[in-house]
Amino acid sequence: MTISGALHNALTGLNANARAAQLVSSNVANAMTEGYGARSLELSSRTLGGAPSGVVIEGVYRHEDAQLLGDRRMSDAAMGHGNTRSNFLAGLGKALGSPDQPGSLSGRMAQFEAALTEAAARPDSEATLNASLNAARNVVTHLKATSDHIQAARLSADGAIAQEVTQLNQGLKDVQGLNTKIRVAQSRGADPSGLMDQRQQAIDALSSIIPIKQVPRDGNQVALISSGGAILLDGVPAELAFSTVNMIVPEMTQASGALSGLTINGQAIDTGADRNAIAGGSLAAHFQVRDDLAITAQEQVDAFARDLVERFQDPALDATRAPGAAGLFTDAGALFDPADEVALSTRLTLNPAVDPTQGGALWRLRDGLGAATPGNVGNATLLGDMIDALDAPKVAASGGFSGIARSASGLAADLLNKITGTREQTETRLSFDTAQNDSLRQMELAQGVDTDAEMQKLLVIEQAFAANAQVVTAADEMMQLLLGM
DSSP states (O other), X not given: OOHHHHHHHXXXXXXXXXXXXXXXXXXXXXXXXXXXOOEEXXXXXXXXXXXXXXXXXXXXXXXXXXXXXXXXHHHHHHHHHHHHHHHHHHHHHHHHOOTTSTTSHHXXXXXXXXXXXXXXXXXXXXXXXXXXXHHHHHHHHHHHHHHHHHHHHHHHHHHHHHHHHHHHHHHHHHHHHHHHHHHHHHHTTOOOHHXXXXXXXXXXXXXXXXXXXXXXXXGGEEEEEETTSOEEEESEEOOEXXXXXXXXOTTOOTTTTSSOOEEETTEEEOTTSSSOTTTTSHHHHHHHIIIIIHHHHHHHHHHHHXXXXXXXXXXXXXXXXXXXXXXXXXXXXXXXOGGGOTTHHHHEEEOGGGOGGGTOOTTHHHHOTTOSSOOOTTOOHHHHHHHHHHHSOBOOSSTTOOSOOBOHHHHHHHHHHHHHHHHHHHHHHHHHHHHHHHHXXXXXXXXXXXXXXXXXXXXXXXXXXXHHHHHXXXXXXXXXXXXXX
16 A cells, blocks of 8 residues: 555545544434434445545434334324313313312202202291302302303314414425425435434424324435325425314304314315324314314203203292293293203303392292292292202203213212213323323433443544544655655
8 A cells, every 4th residue: 555545544534533523422412402313424445446445424324213203203192182182171170160169060059959958947038048049040150151161162172273283384384395405405415414303303393283104205305194194295285274263152063164174285174083184183182172072061061951940940840930931040031942952051040030130039939930929938838849859860851961860969960970081081091191102202212312322432433533643644754754865
């Protein structure tokens, strides 16, 4: 080997050592950076005319476990789905209250029955009659507040859908732009690893919204497909469309056309199907809250309101009422029509005949809603019949409750139990998904930057650098010796 050949080999070695040291420092600096892929240098020996001619830097390899990354993204989507459902059900349970809370629906019903019992013991007392009226009003107020909470949750879900659709559209455009930059960088011979990190982070930001599968394409490009089969990005990004609203009432549904559905590139998505193009992430869960869970909850609250109205609307309960007249609990002041049950809990009011603030009289609780004049102040028959009406076993006519006959308080407890049961199932699943996600993230971290290994590499690089530098020094000394002859 000639002196110039030795010098050339050493210089290529120094260049490779410098580049390797740069990668090690980058790896160590980004050991805690989310989405950073560890880099390593790809080298090969170069020959010229069959003789060794130094080392060639073939490129920079970015380490990535595609299978693990895909599994973690699917887990992100499952967590997003579970969190959204769990948050709604927890809020609904809080609105209804637990049975041990005085302000819960069960507590309000217990207070109402206790007030009627006290009034039956002292029918001559205006204070006990007023307490019964206030207890009944508290039940009405609680049902209205619960219904308002449900519709507010639907409106919040509608807004969240719009926000996530906007995020998806922008995120897909960002990934497309990074695809283009990566292709250009490769064509220029530049290292695209940093751009690939950014692309991974951009895709990760979308993974909790829709379960995303990443499919490799030529030139380090990627396509994105939902687990439900929707093509989100393949060269060009898909366009998702959704229209939000400013107010939601129980009568508004997607099926009626009052609420927007979702389209992808103009094609309508059946968001109510168990398996649809977006199933599995937070976006699908928001649709479930708005169009399924909240509607079911509203139906159950309305069913309870109906049960309460019909118990006191029974003509046999109060002979003083005219045929077709409303009972103690009314549908906006009128007789309840079973064909108009939707949103009954929002229209529920007390009969104005017993409410002094509406021109009524407290004594009608004792003497009958249709009574023209006060009766015997010691007559507690009607008050006792009201208590019996609350306690009478009755099968709920709607709401999806089982066919078991229950008292009014029993139905209130079952309403909360249904919500609690659904929430517990959701939270159990969410706990599993969270544990799985934590495990997958730990596995990702384990395959990330190993700082101990990087330090060992740095020692090897240092030794190689010193050796190549020694070759340069030796070659220089030989050249100086030749020139001095």
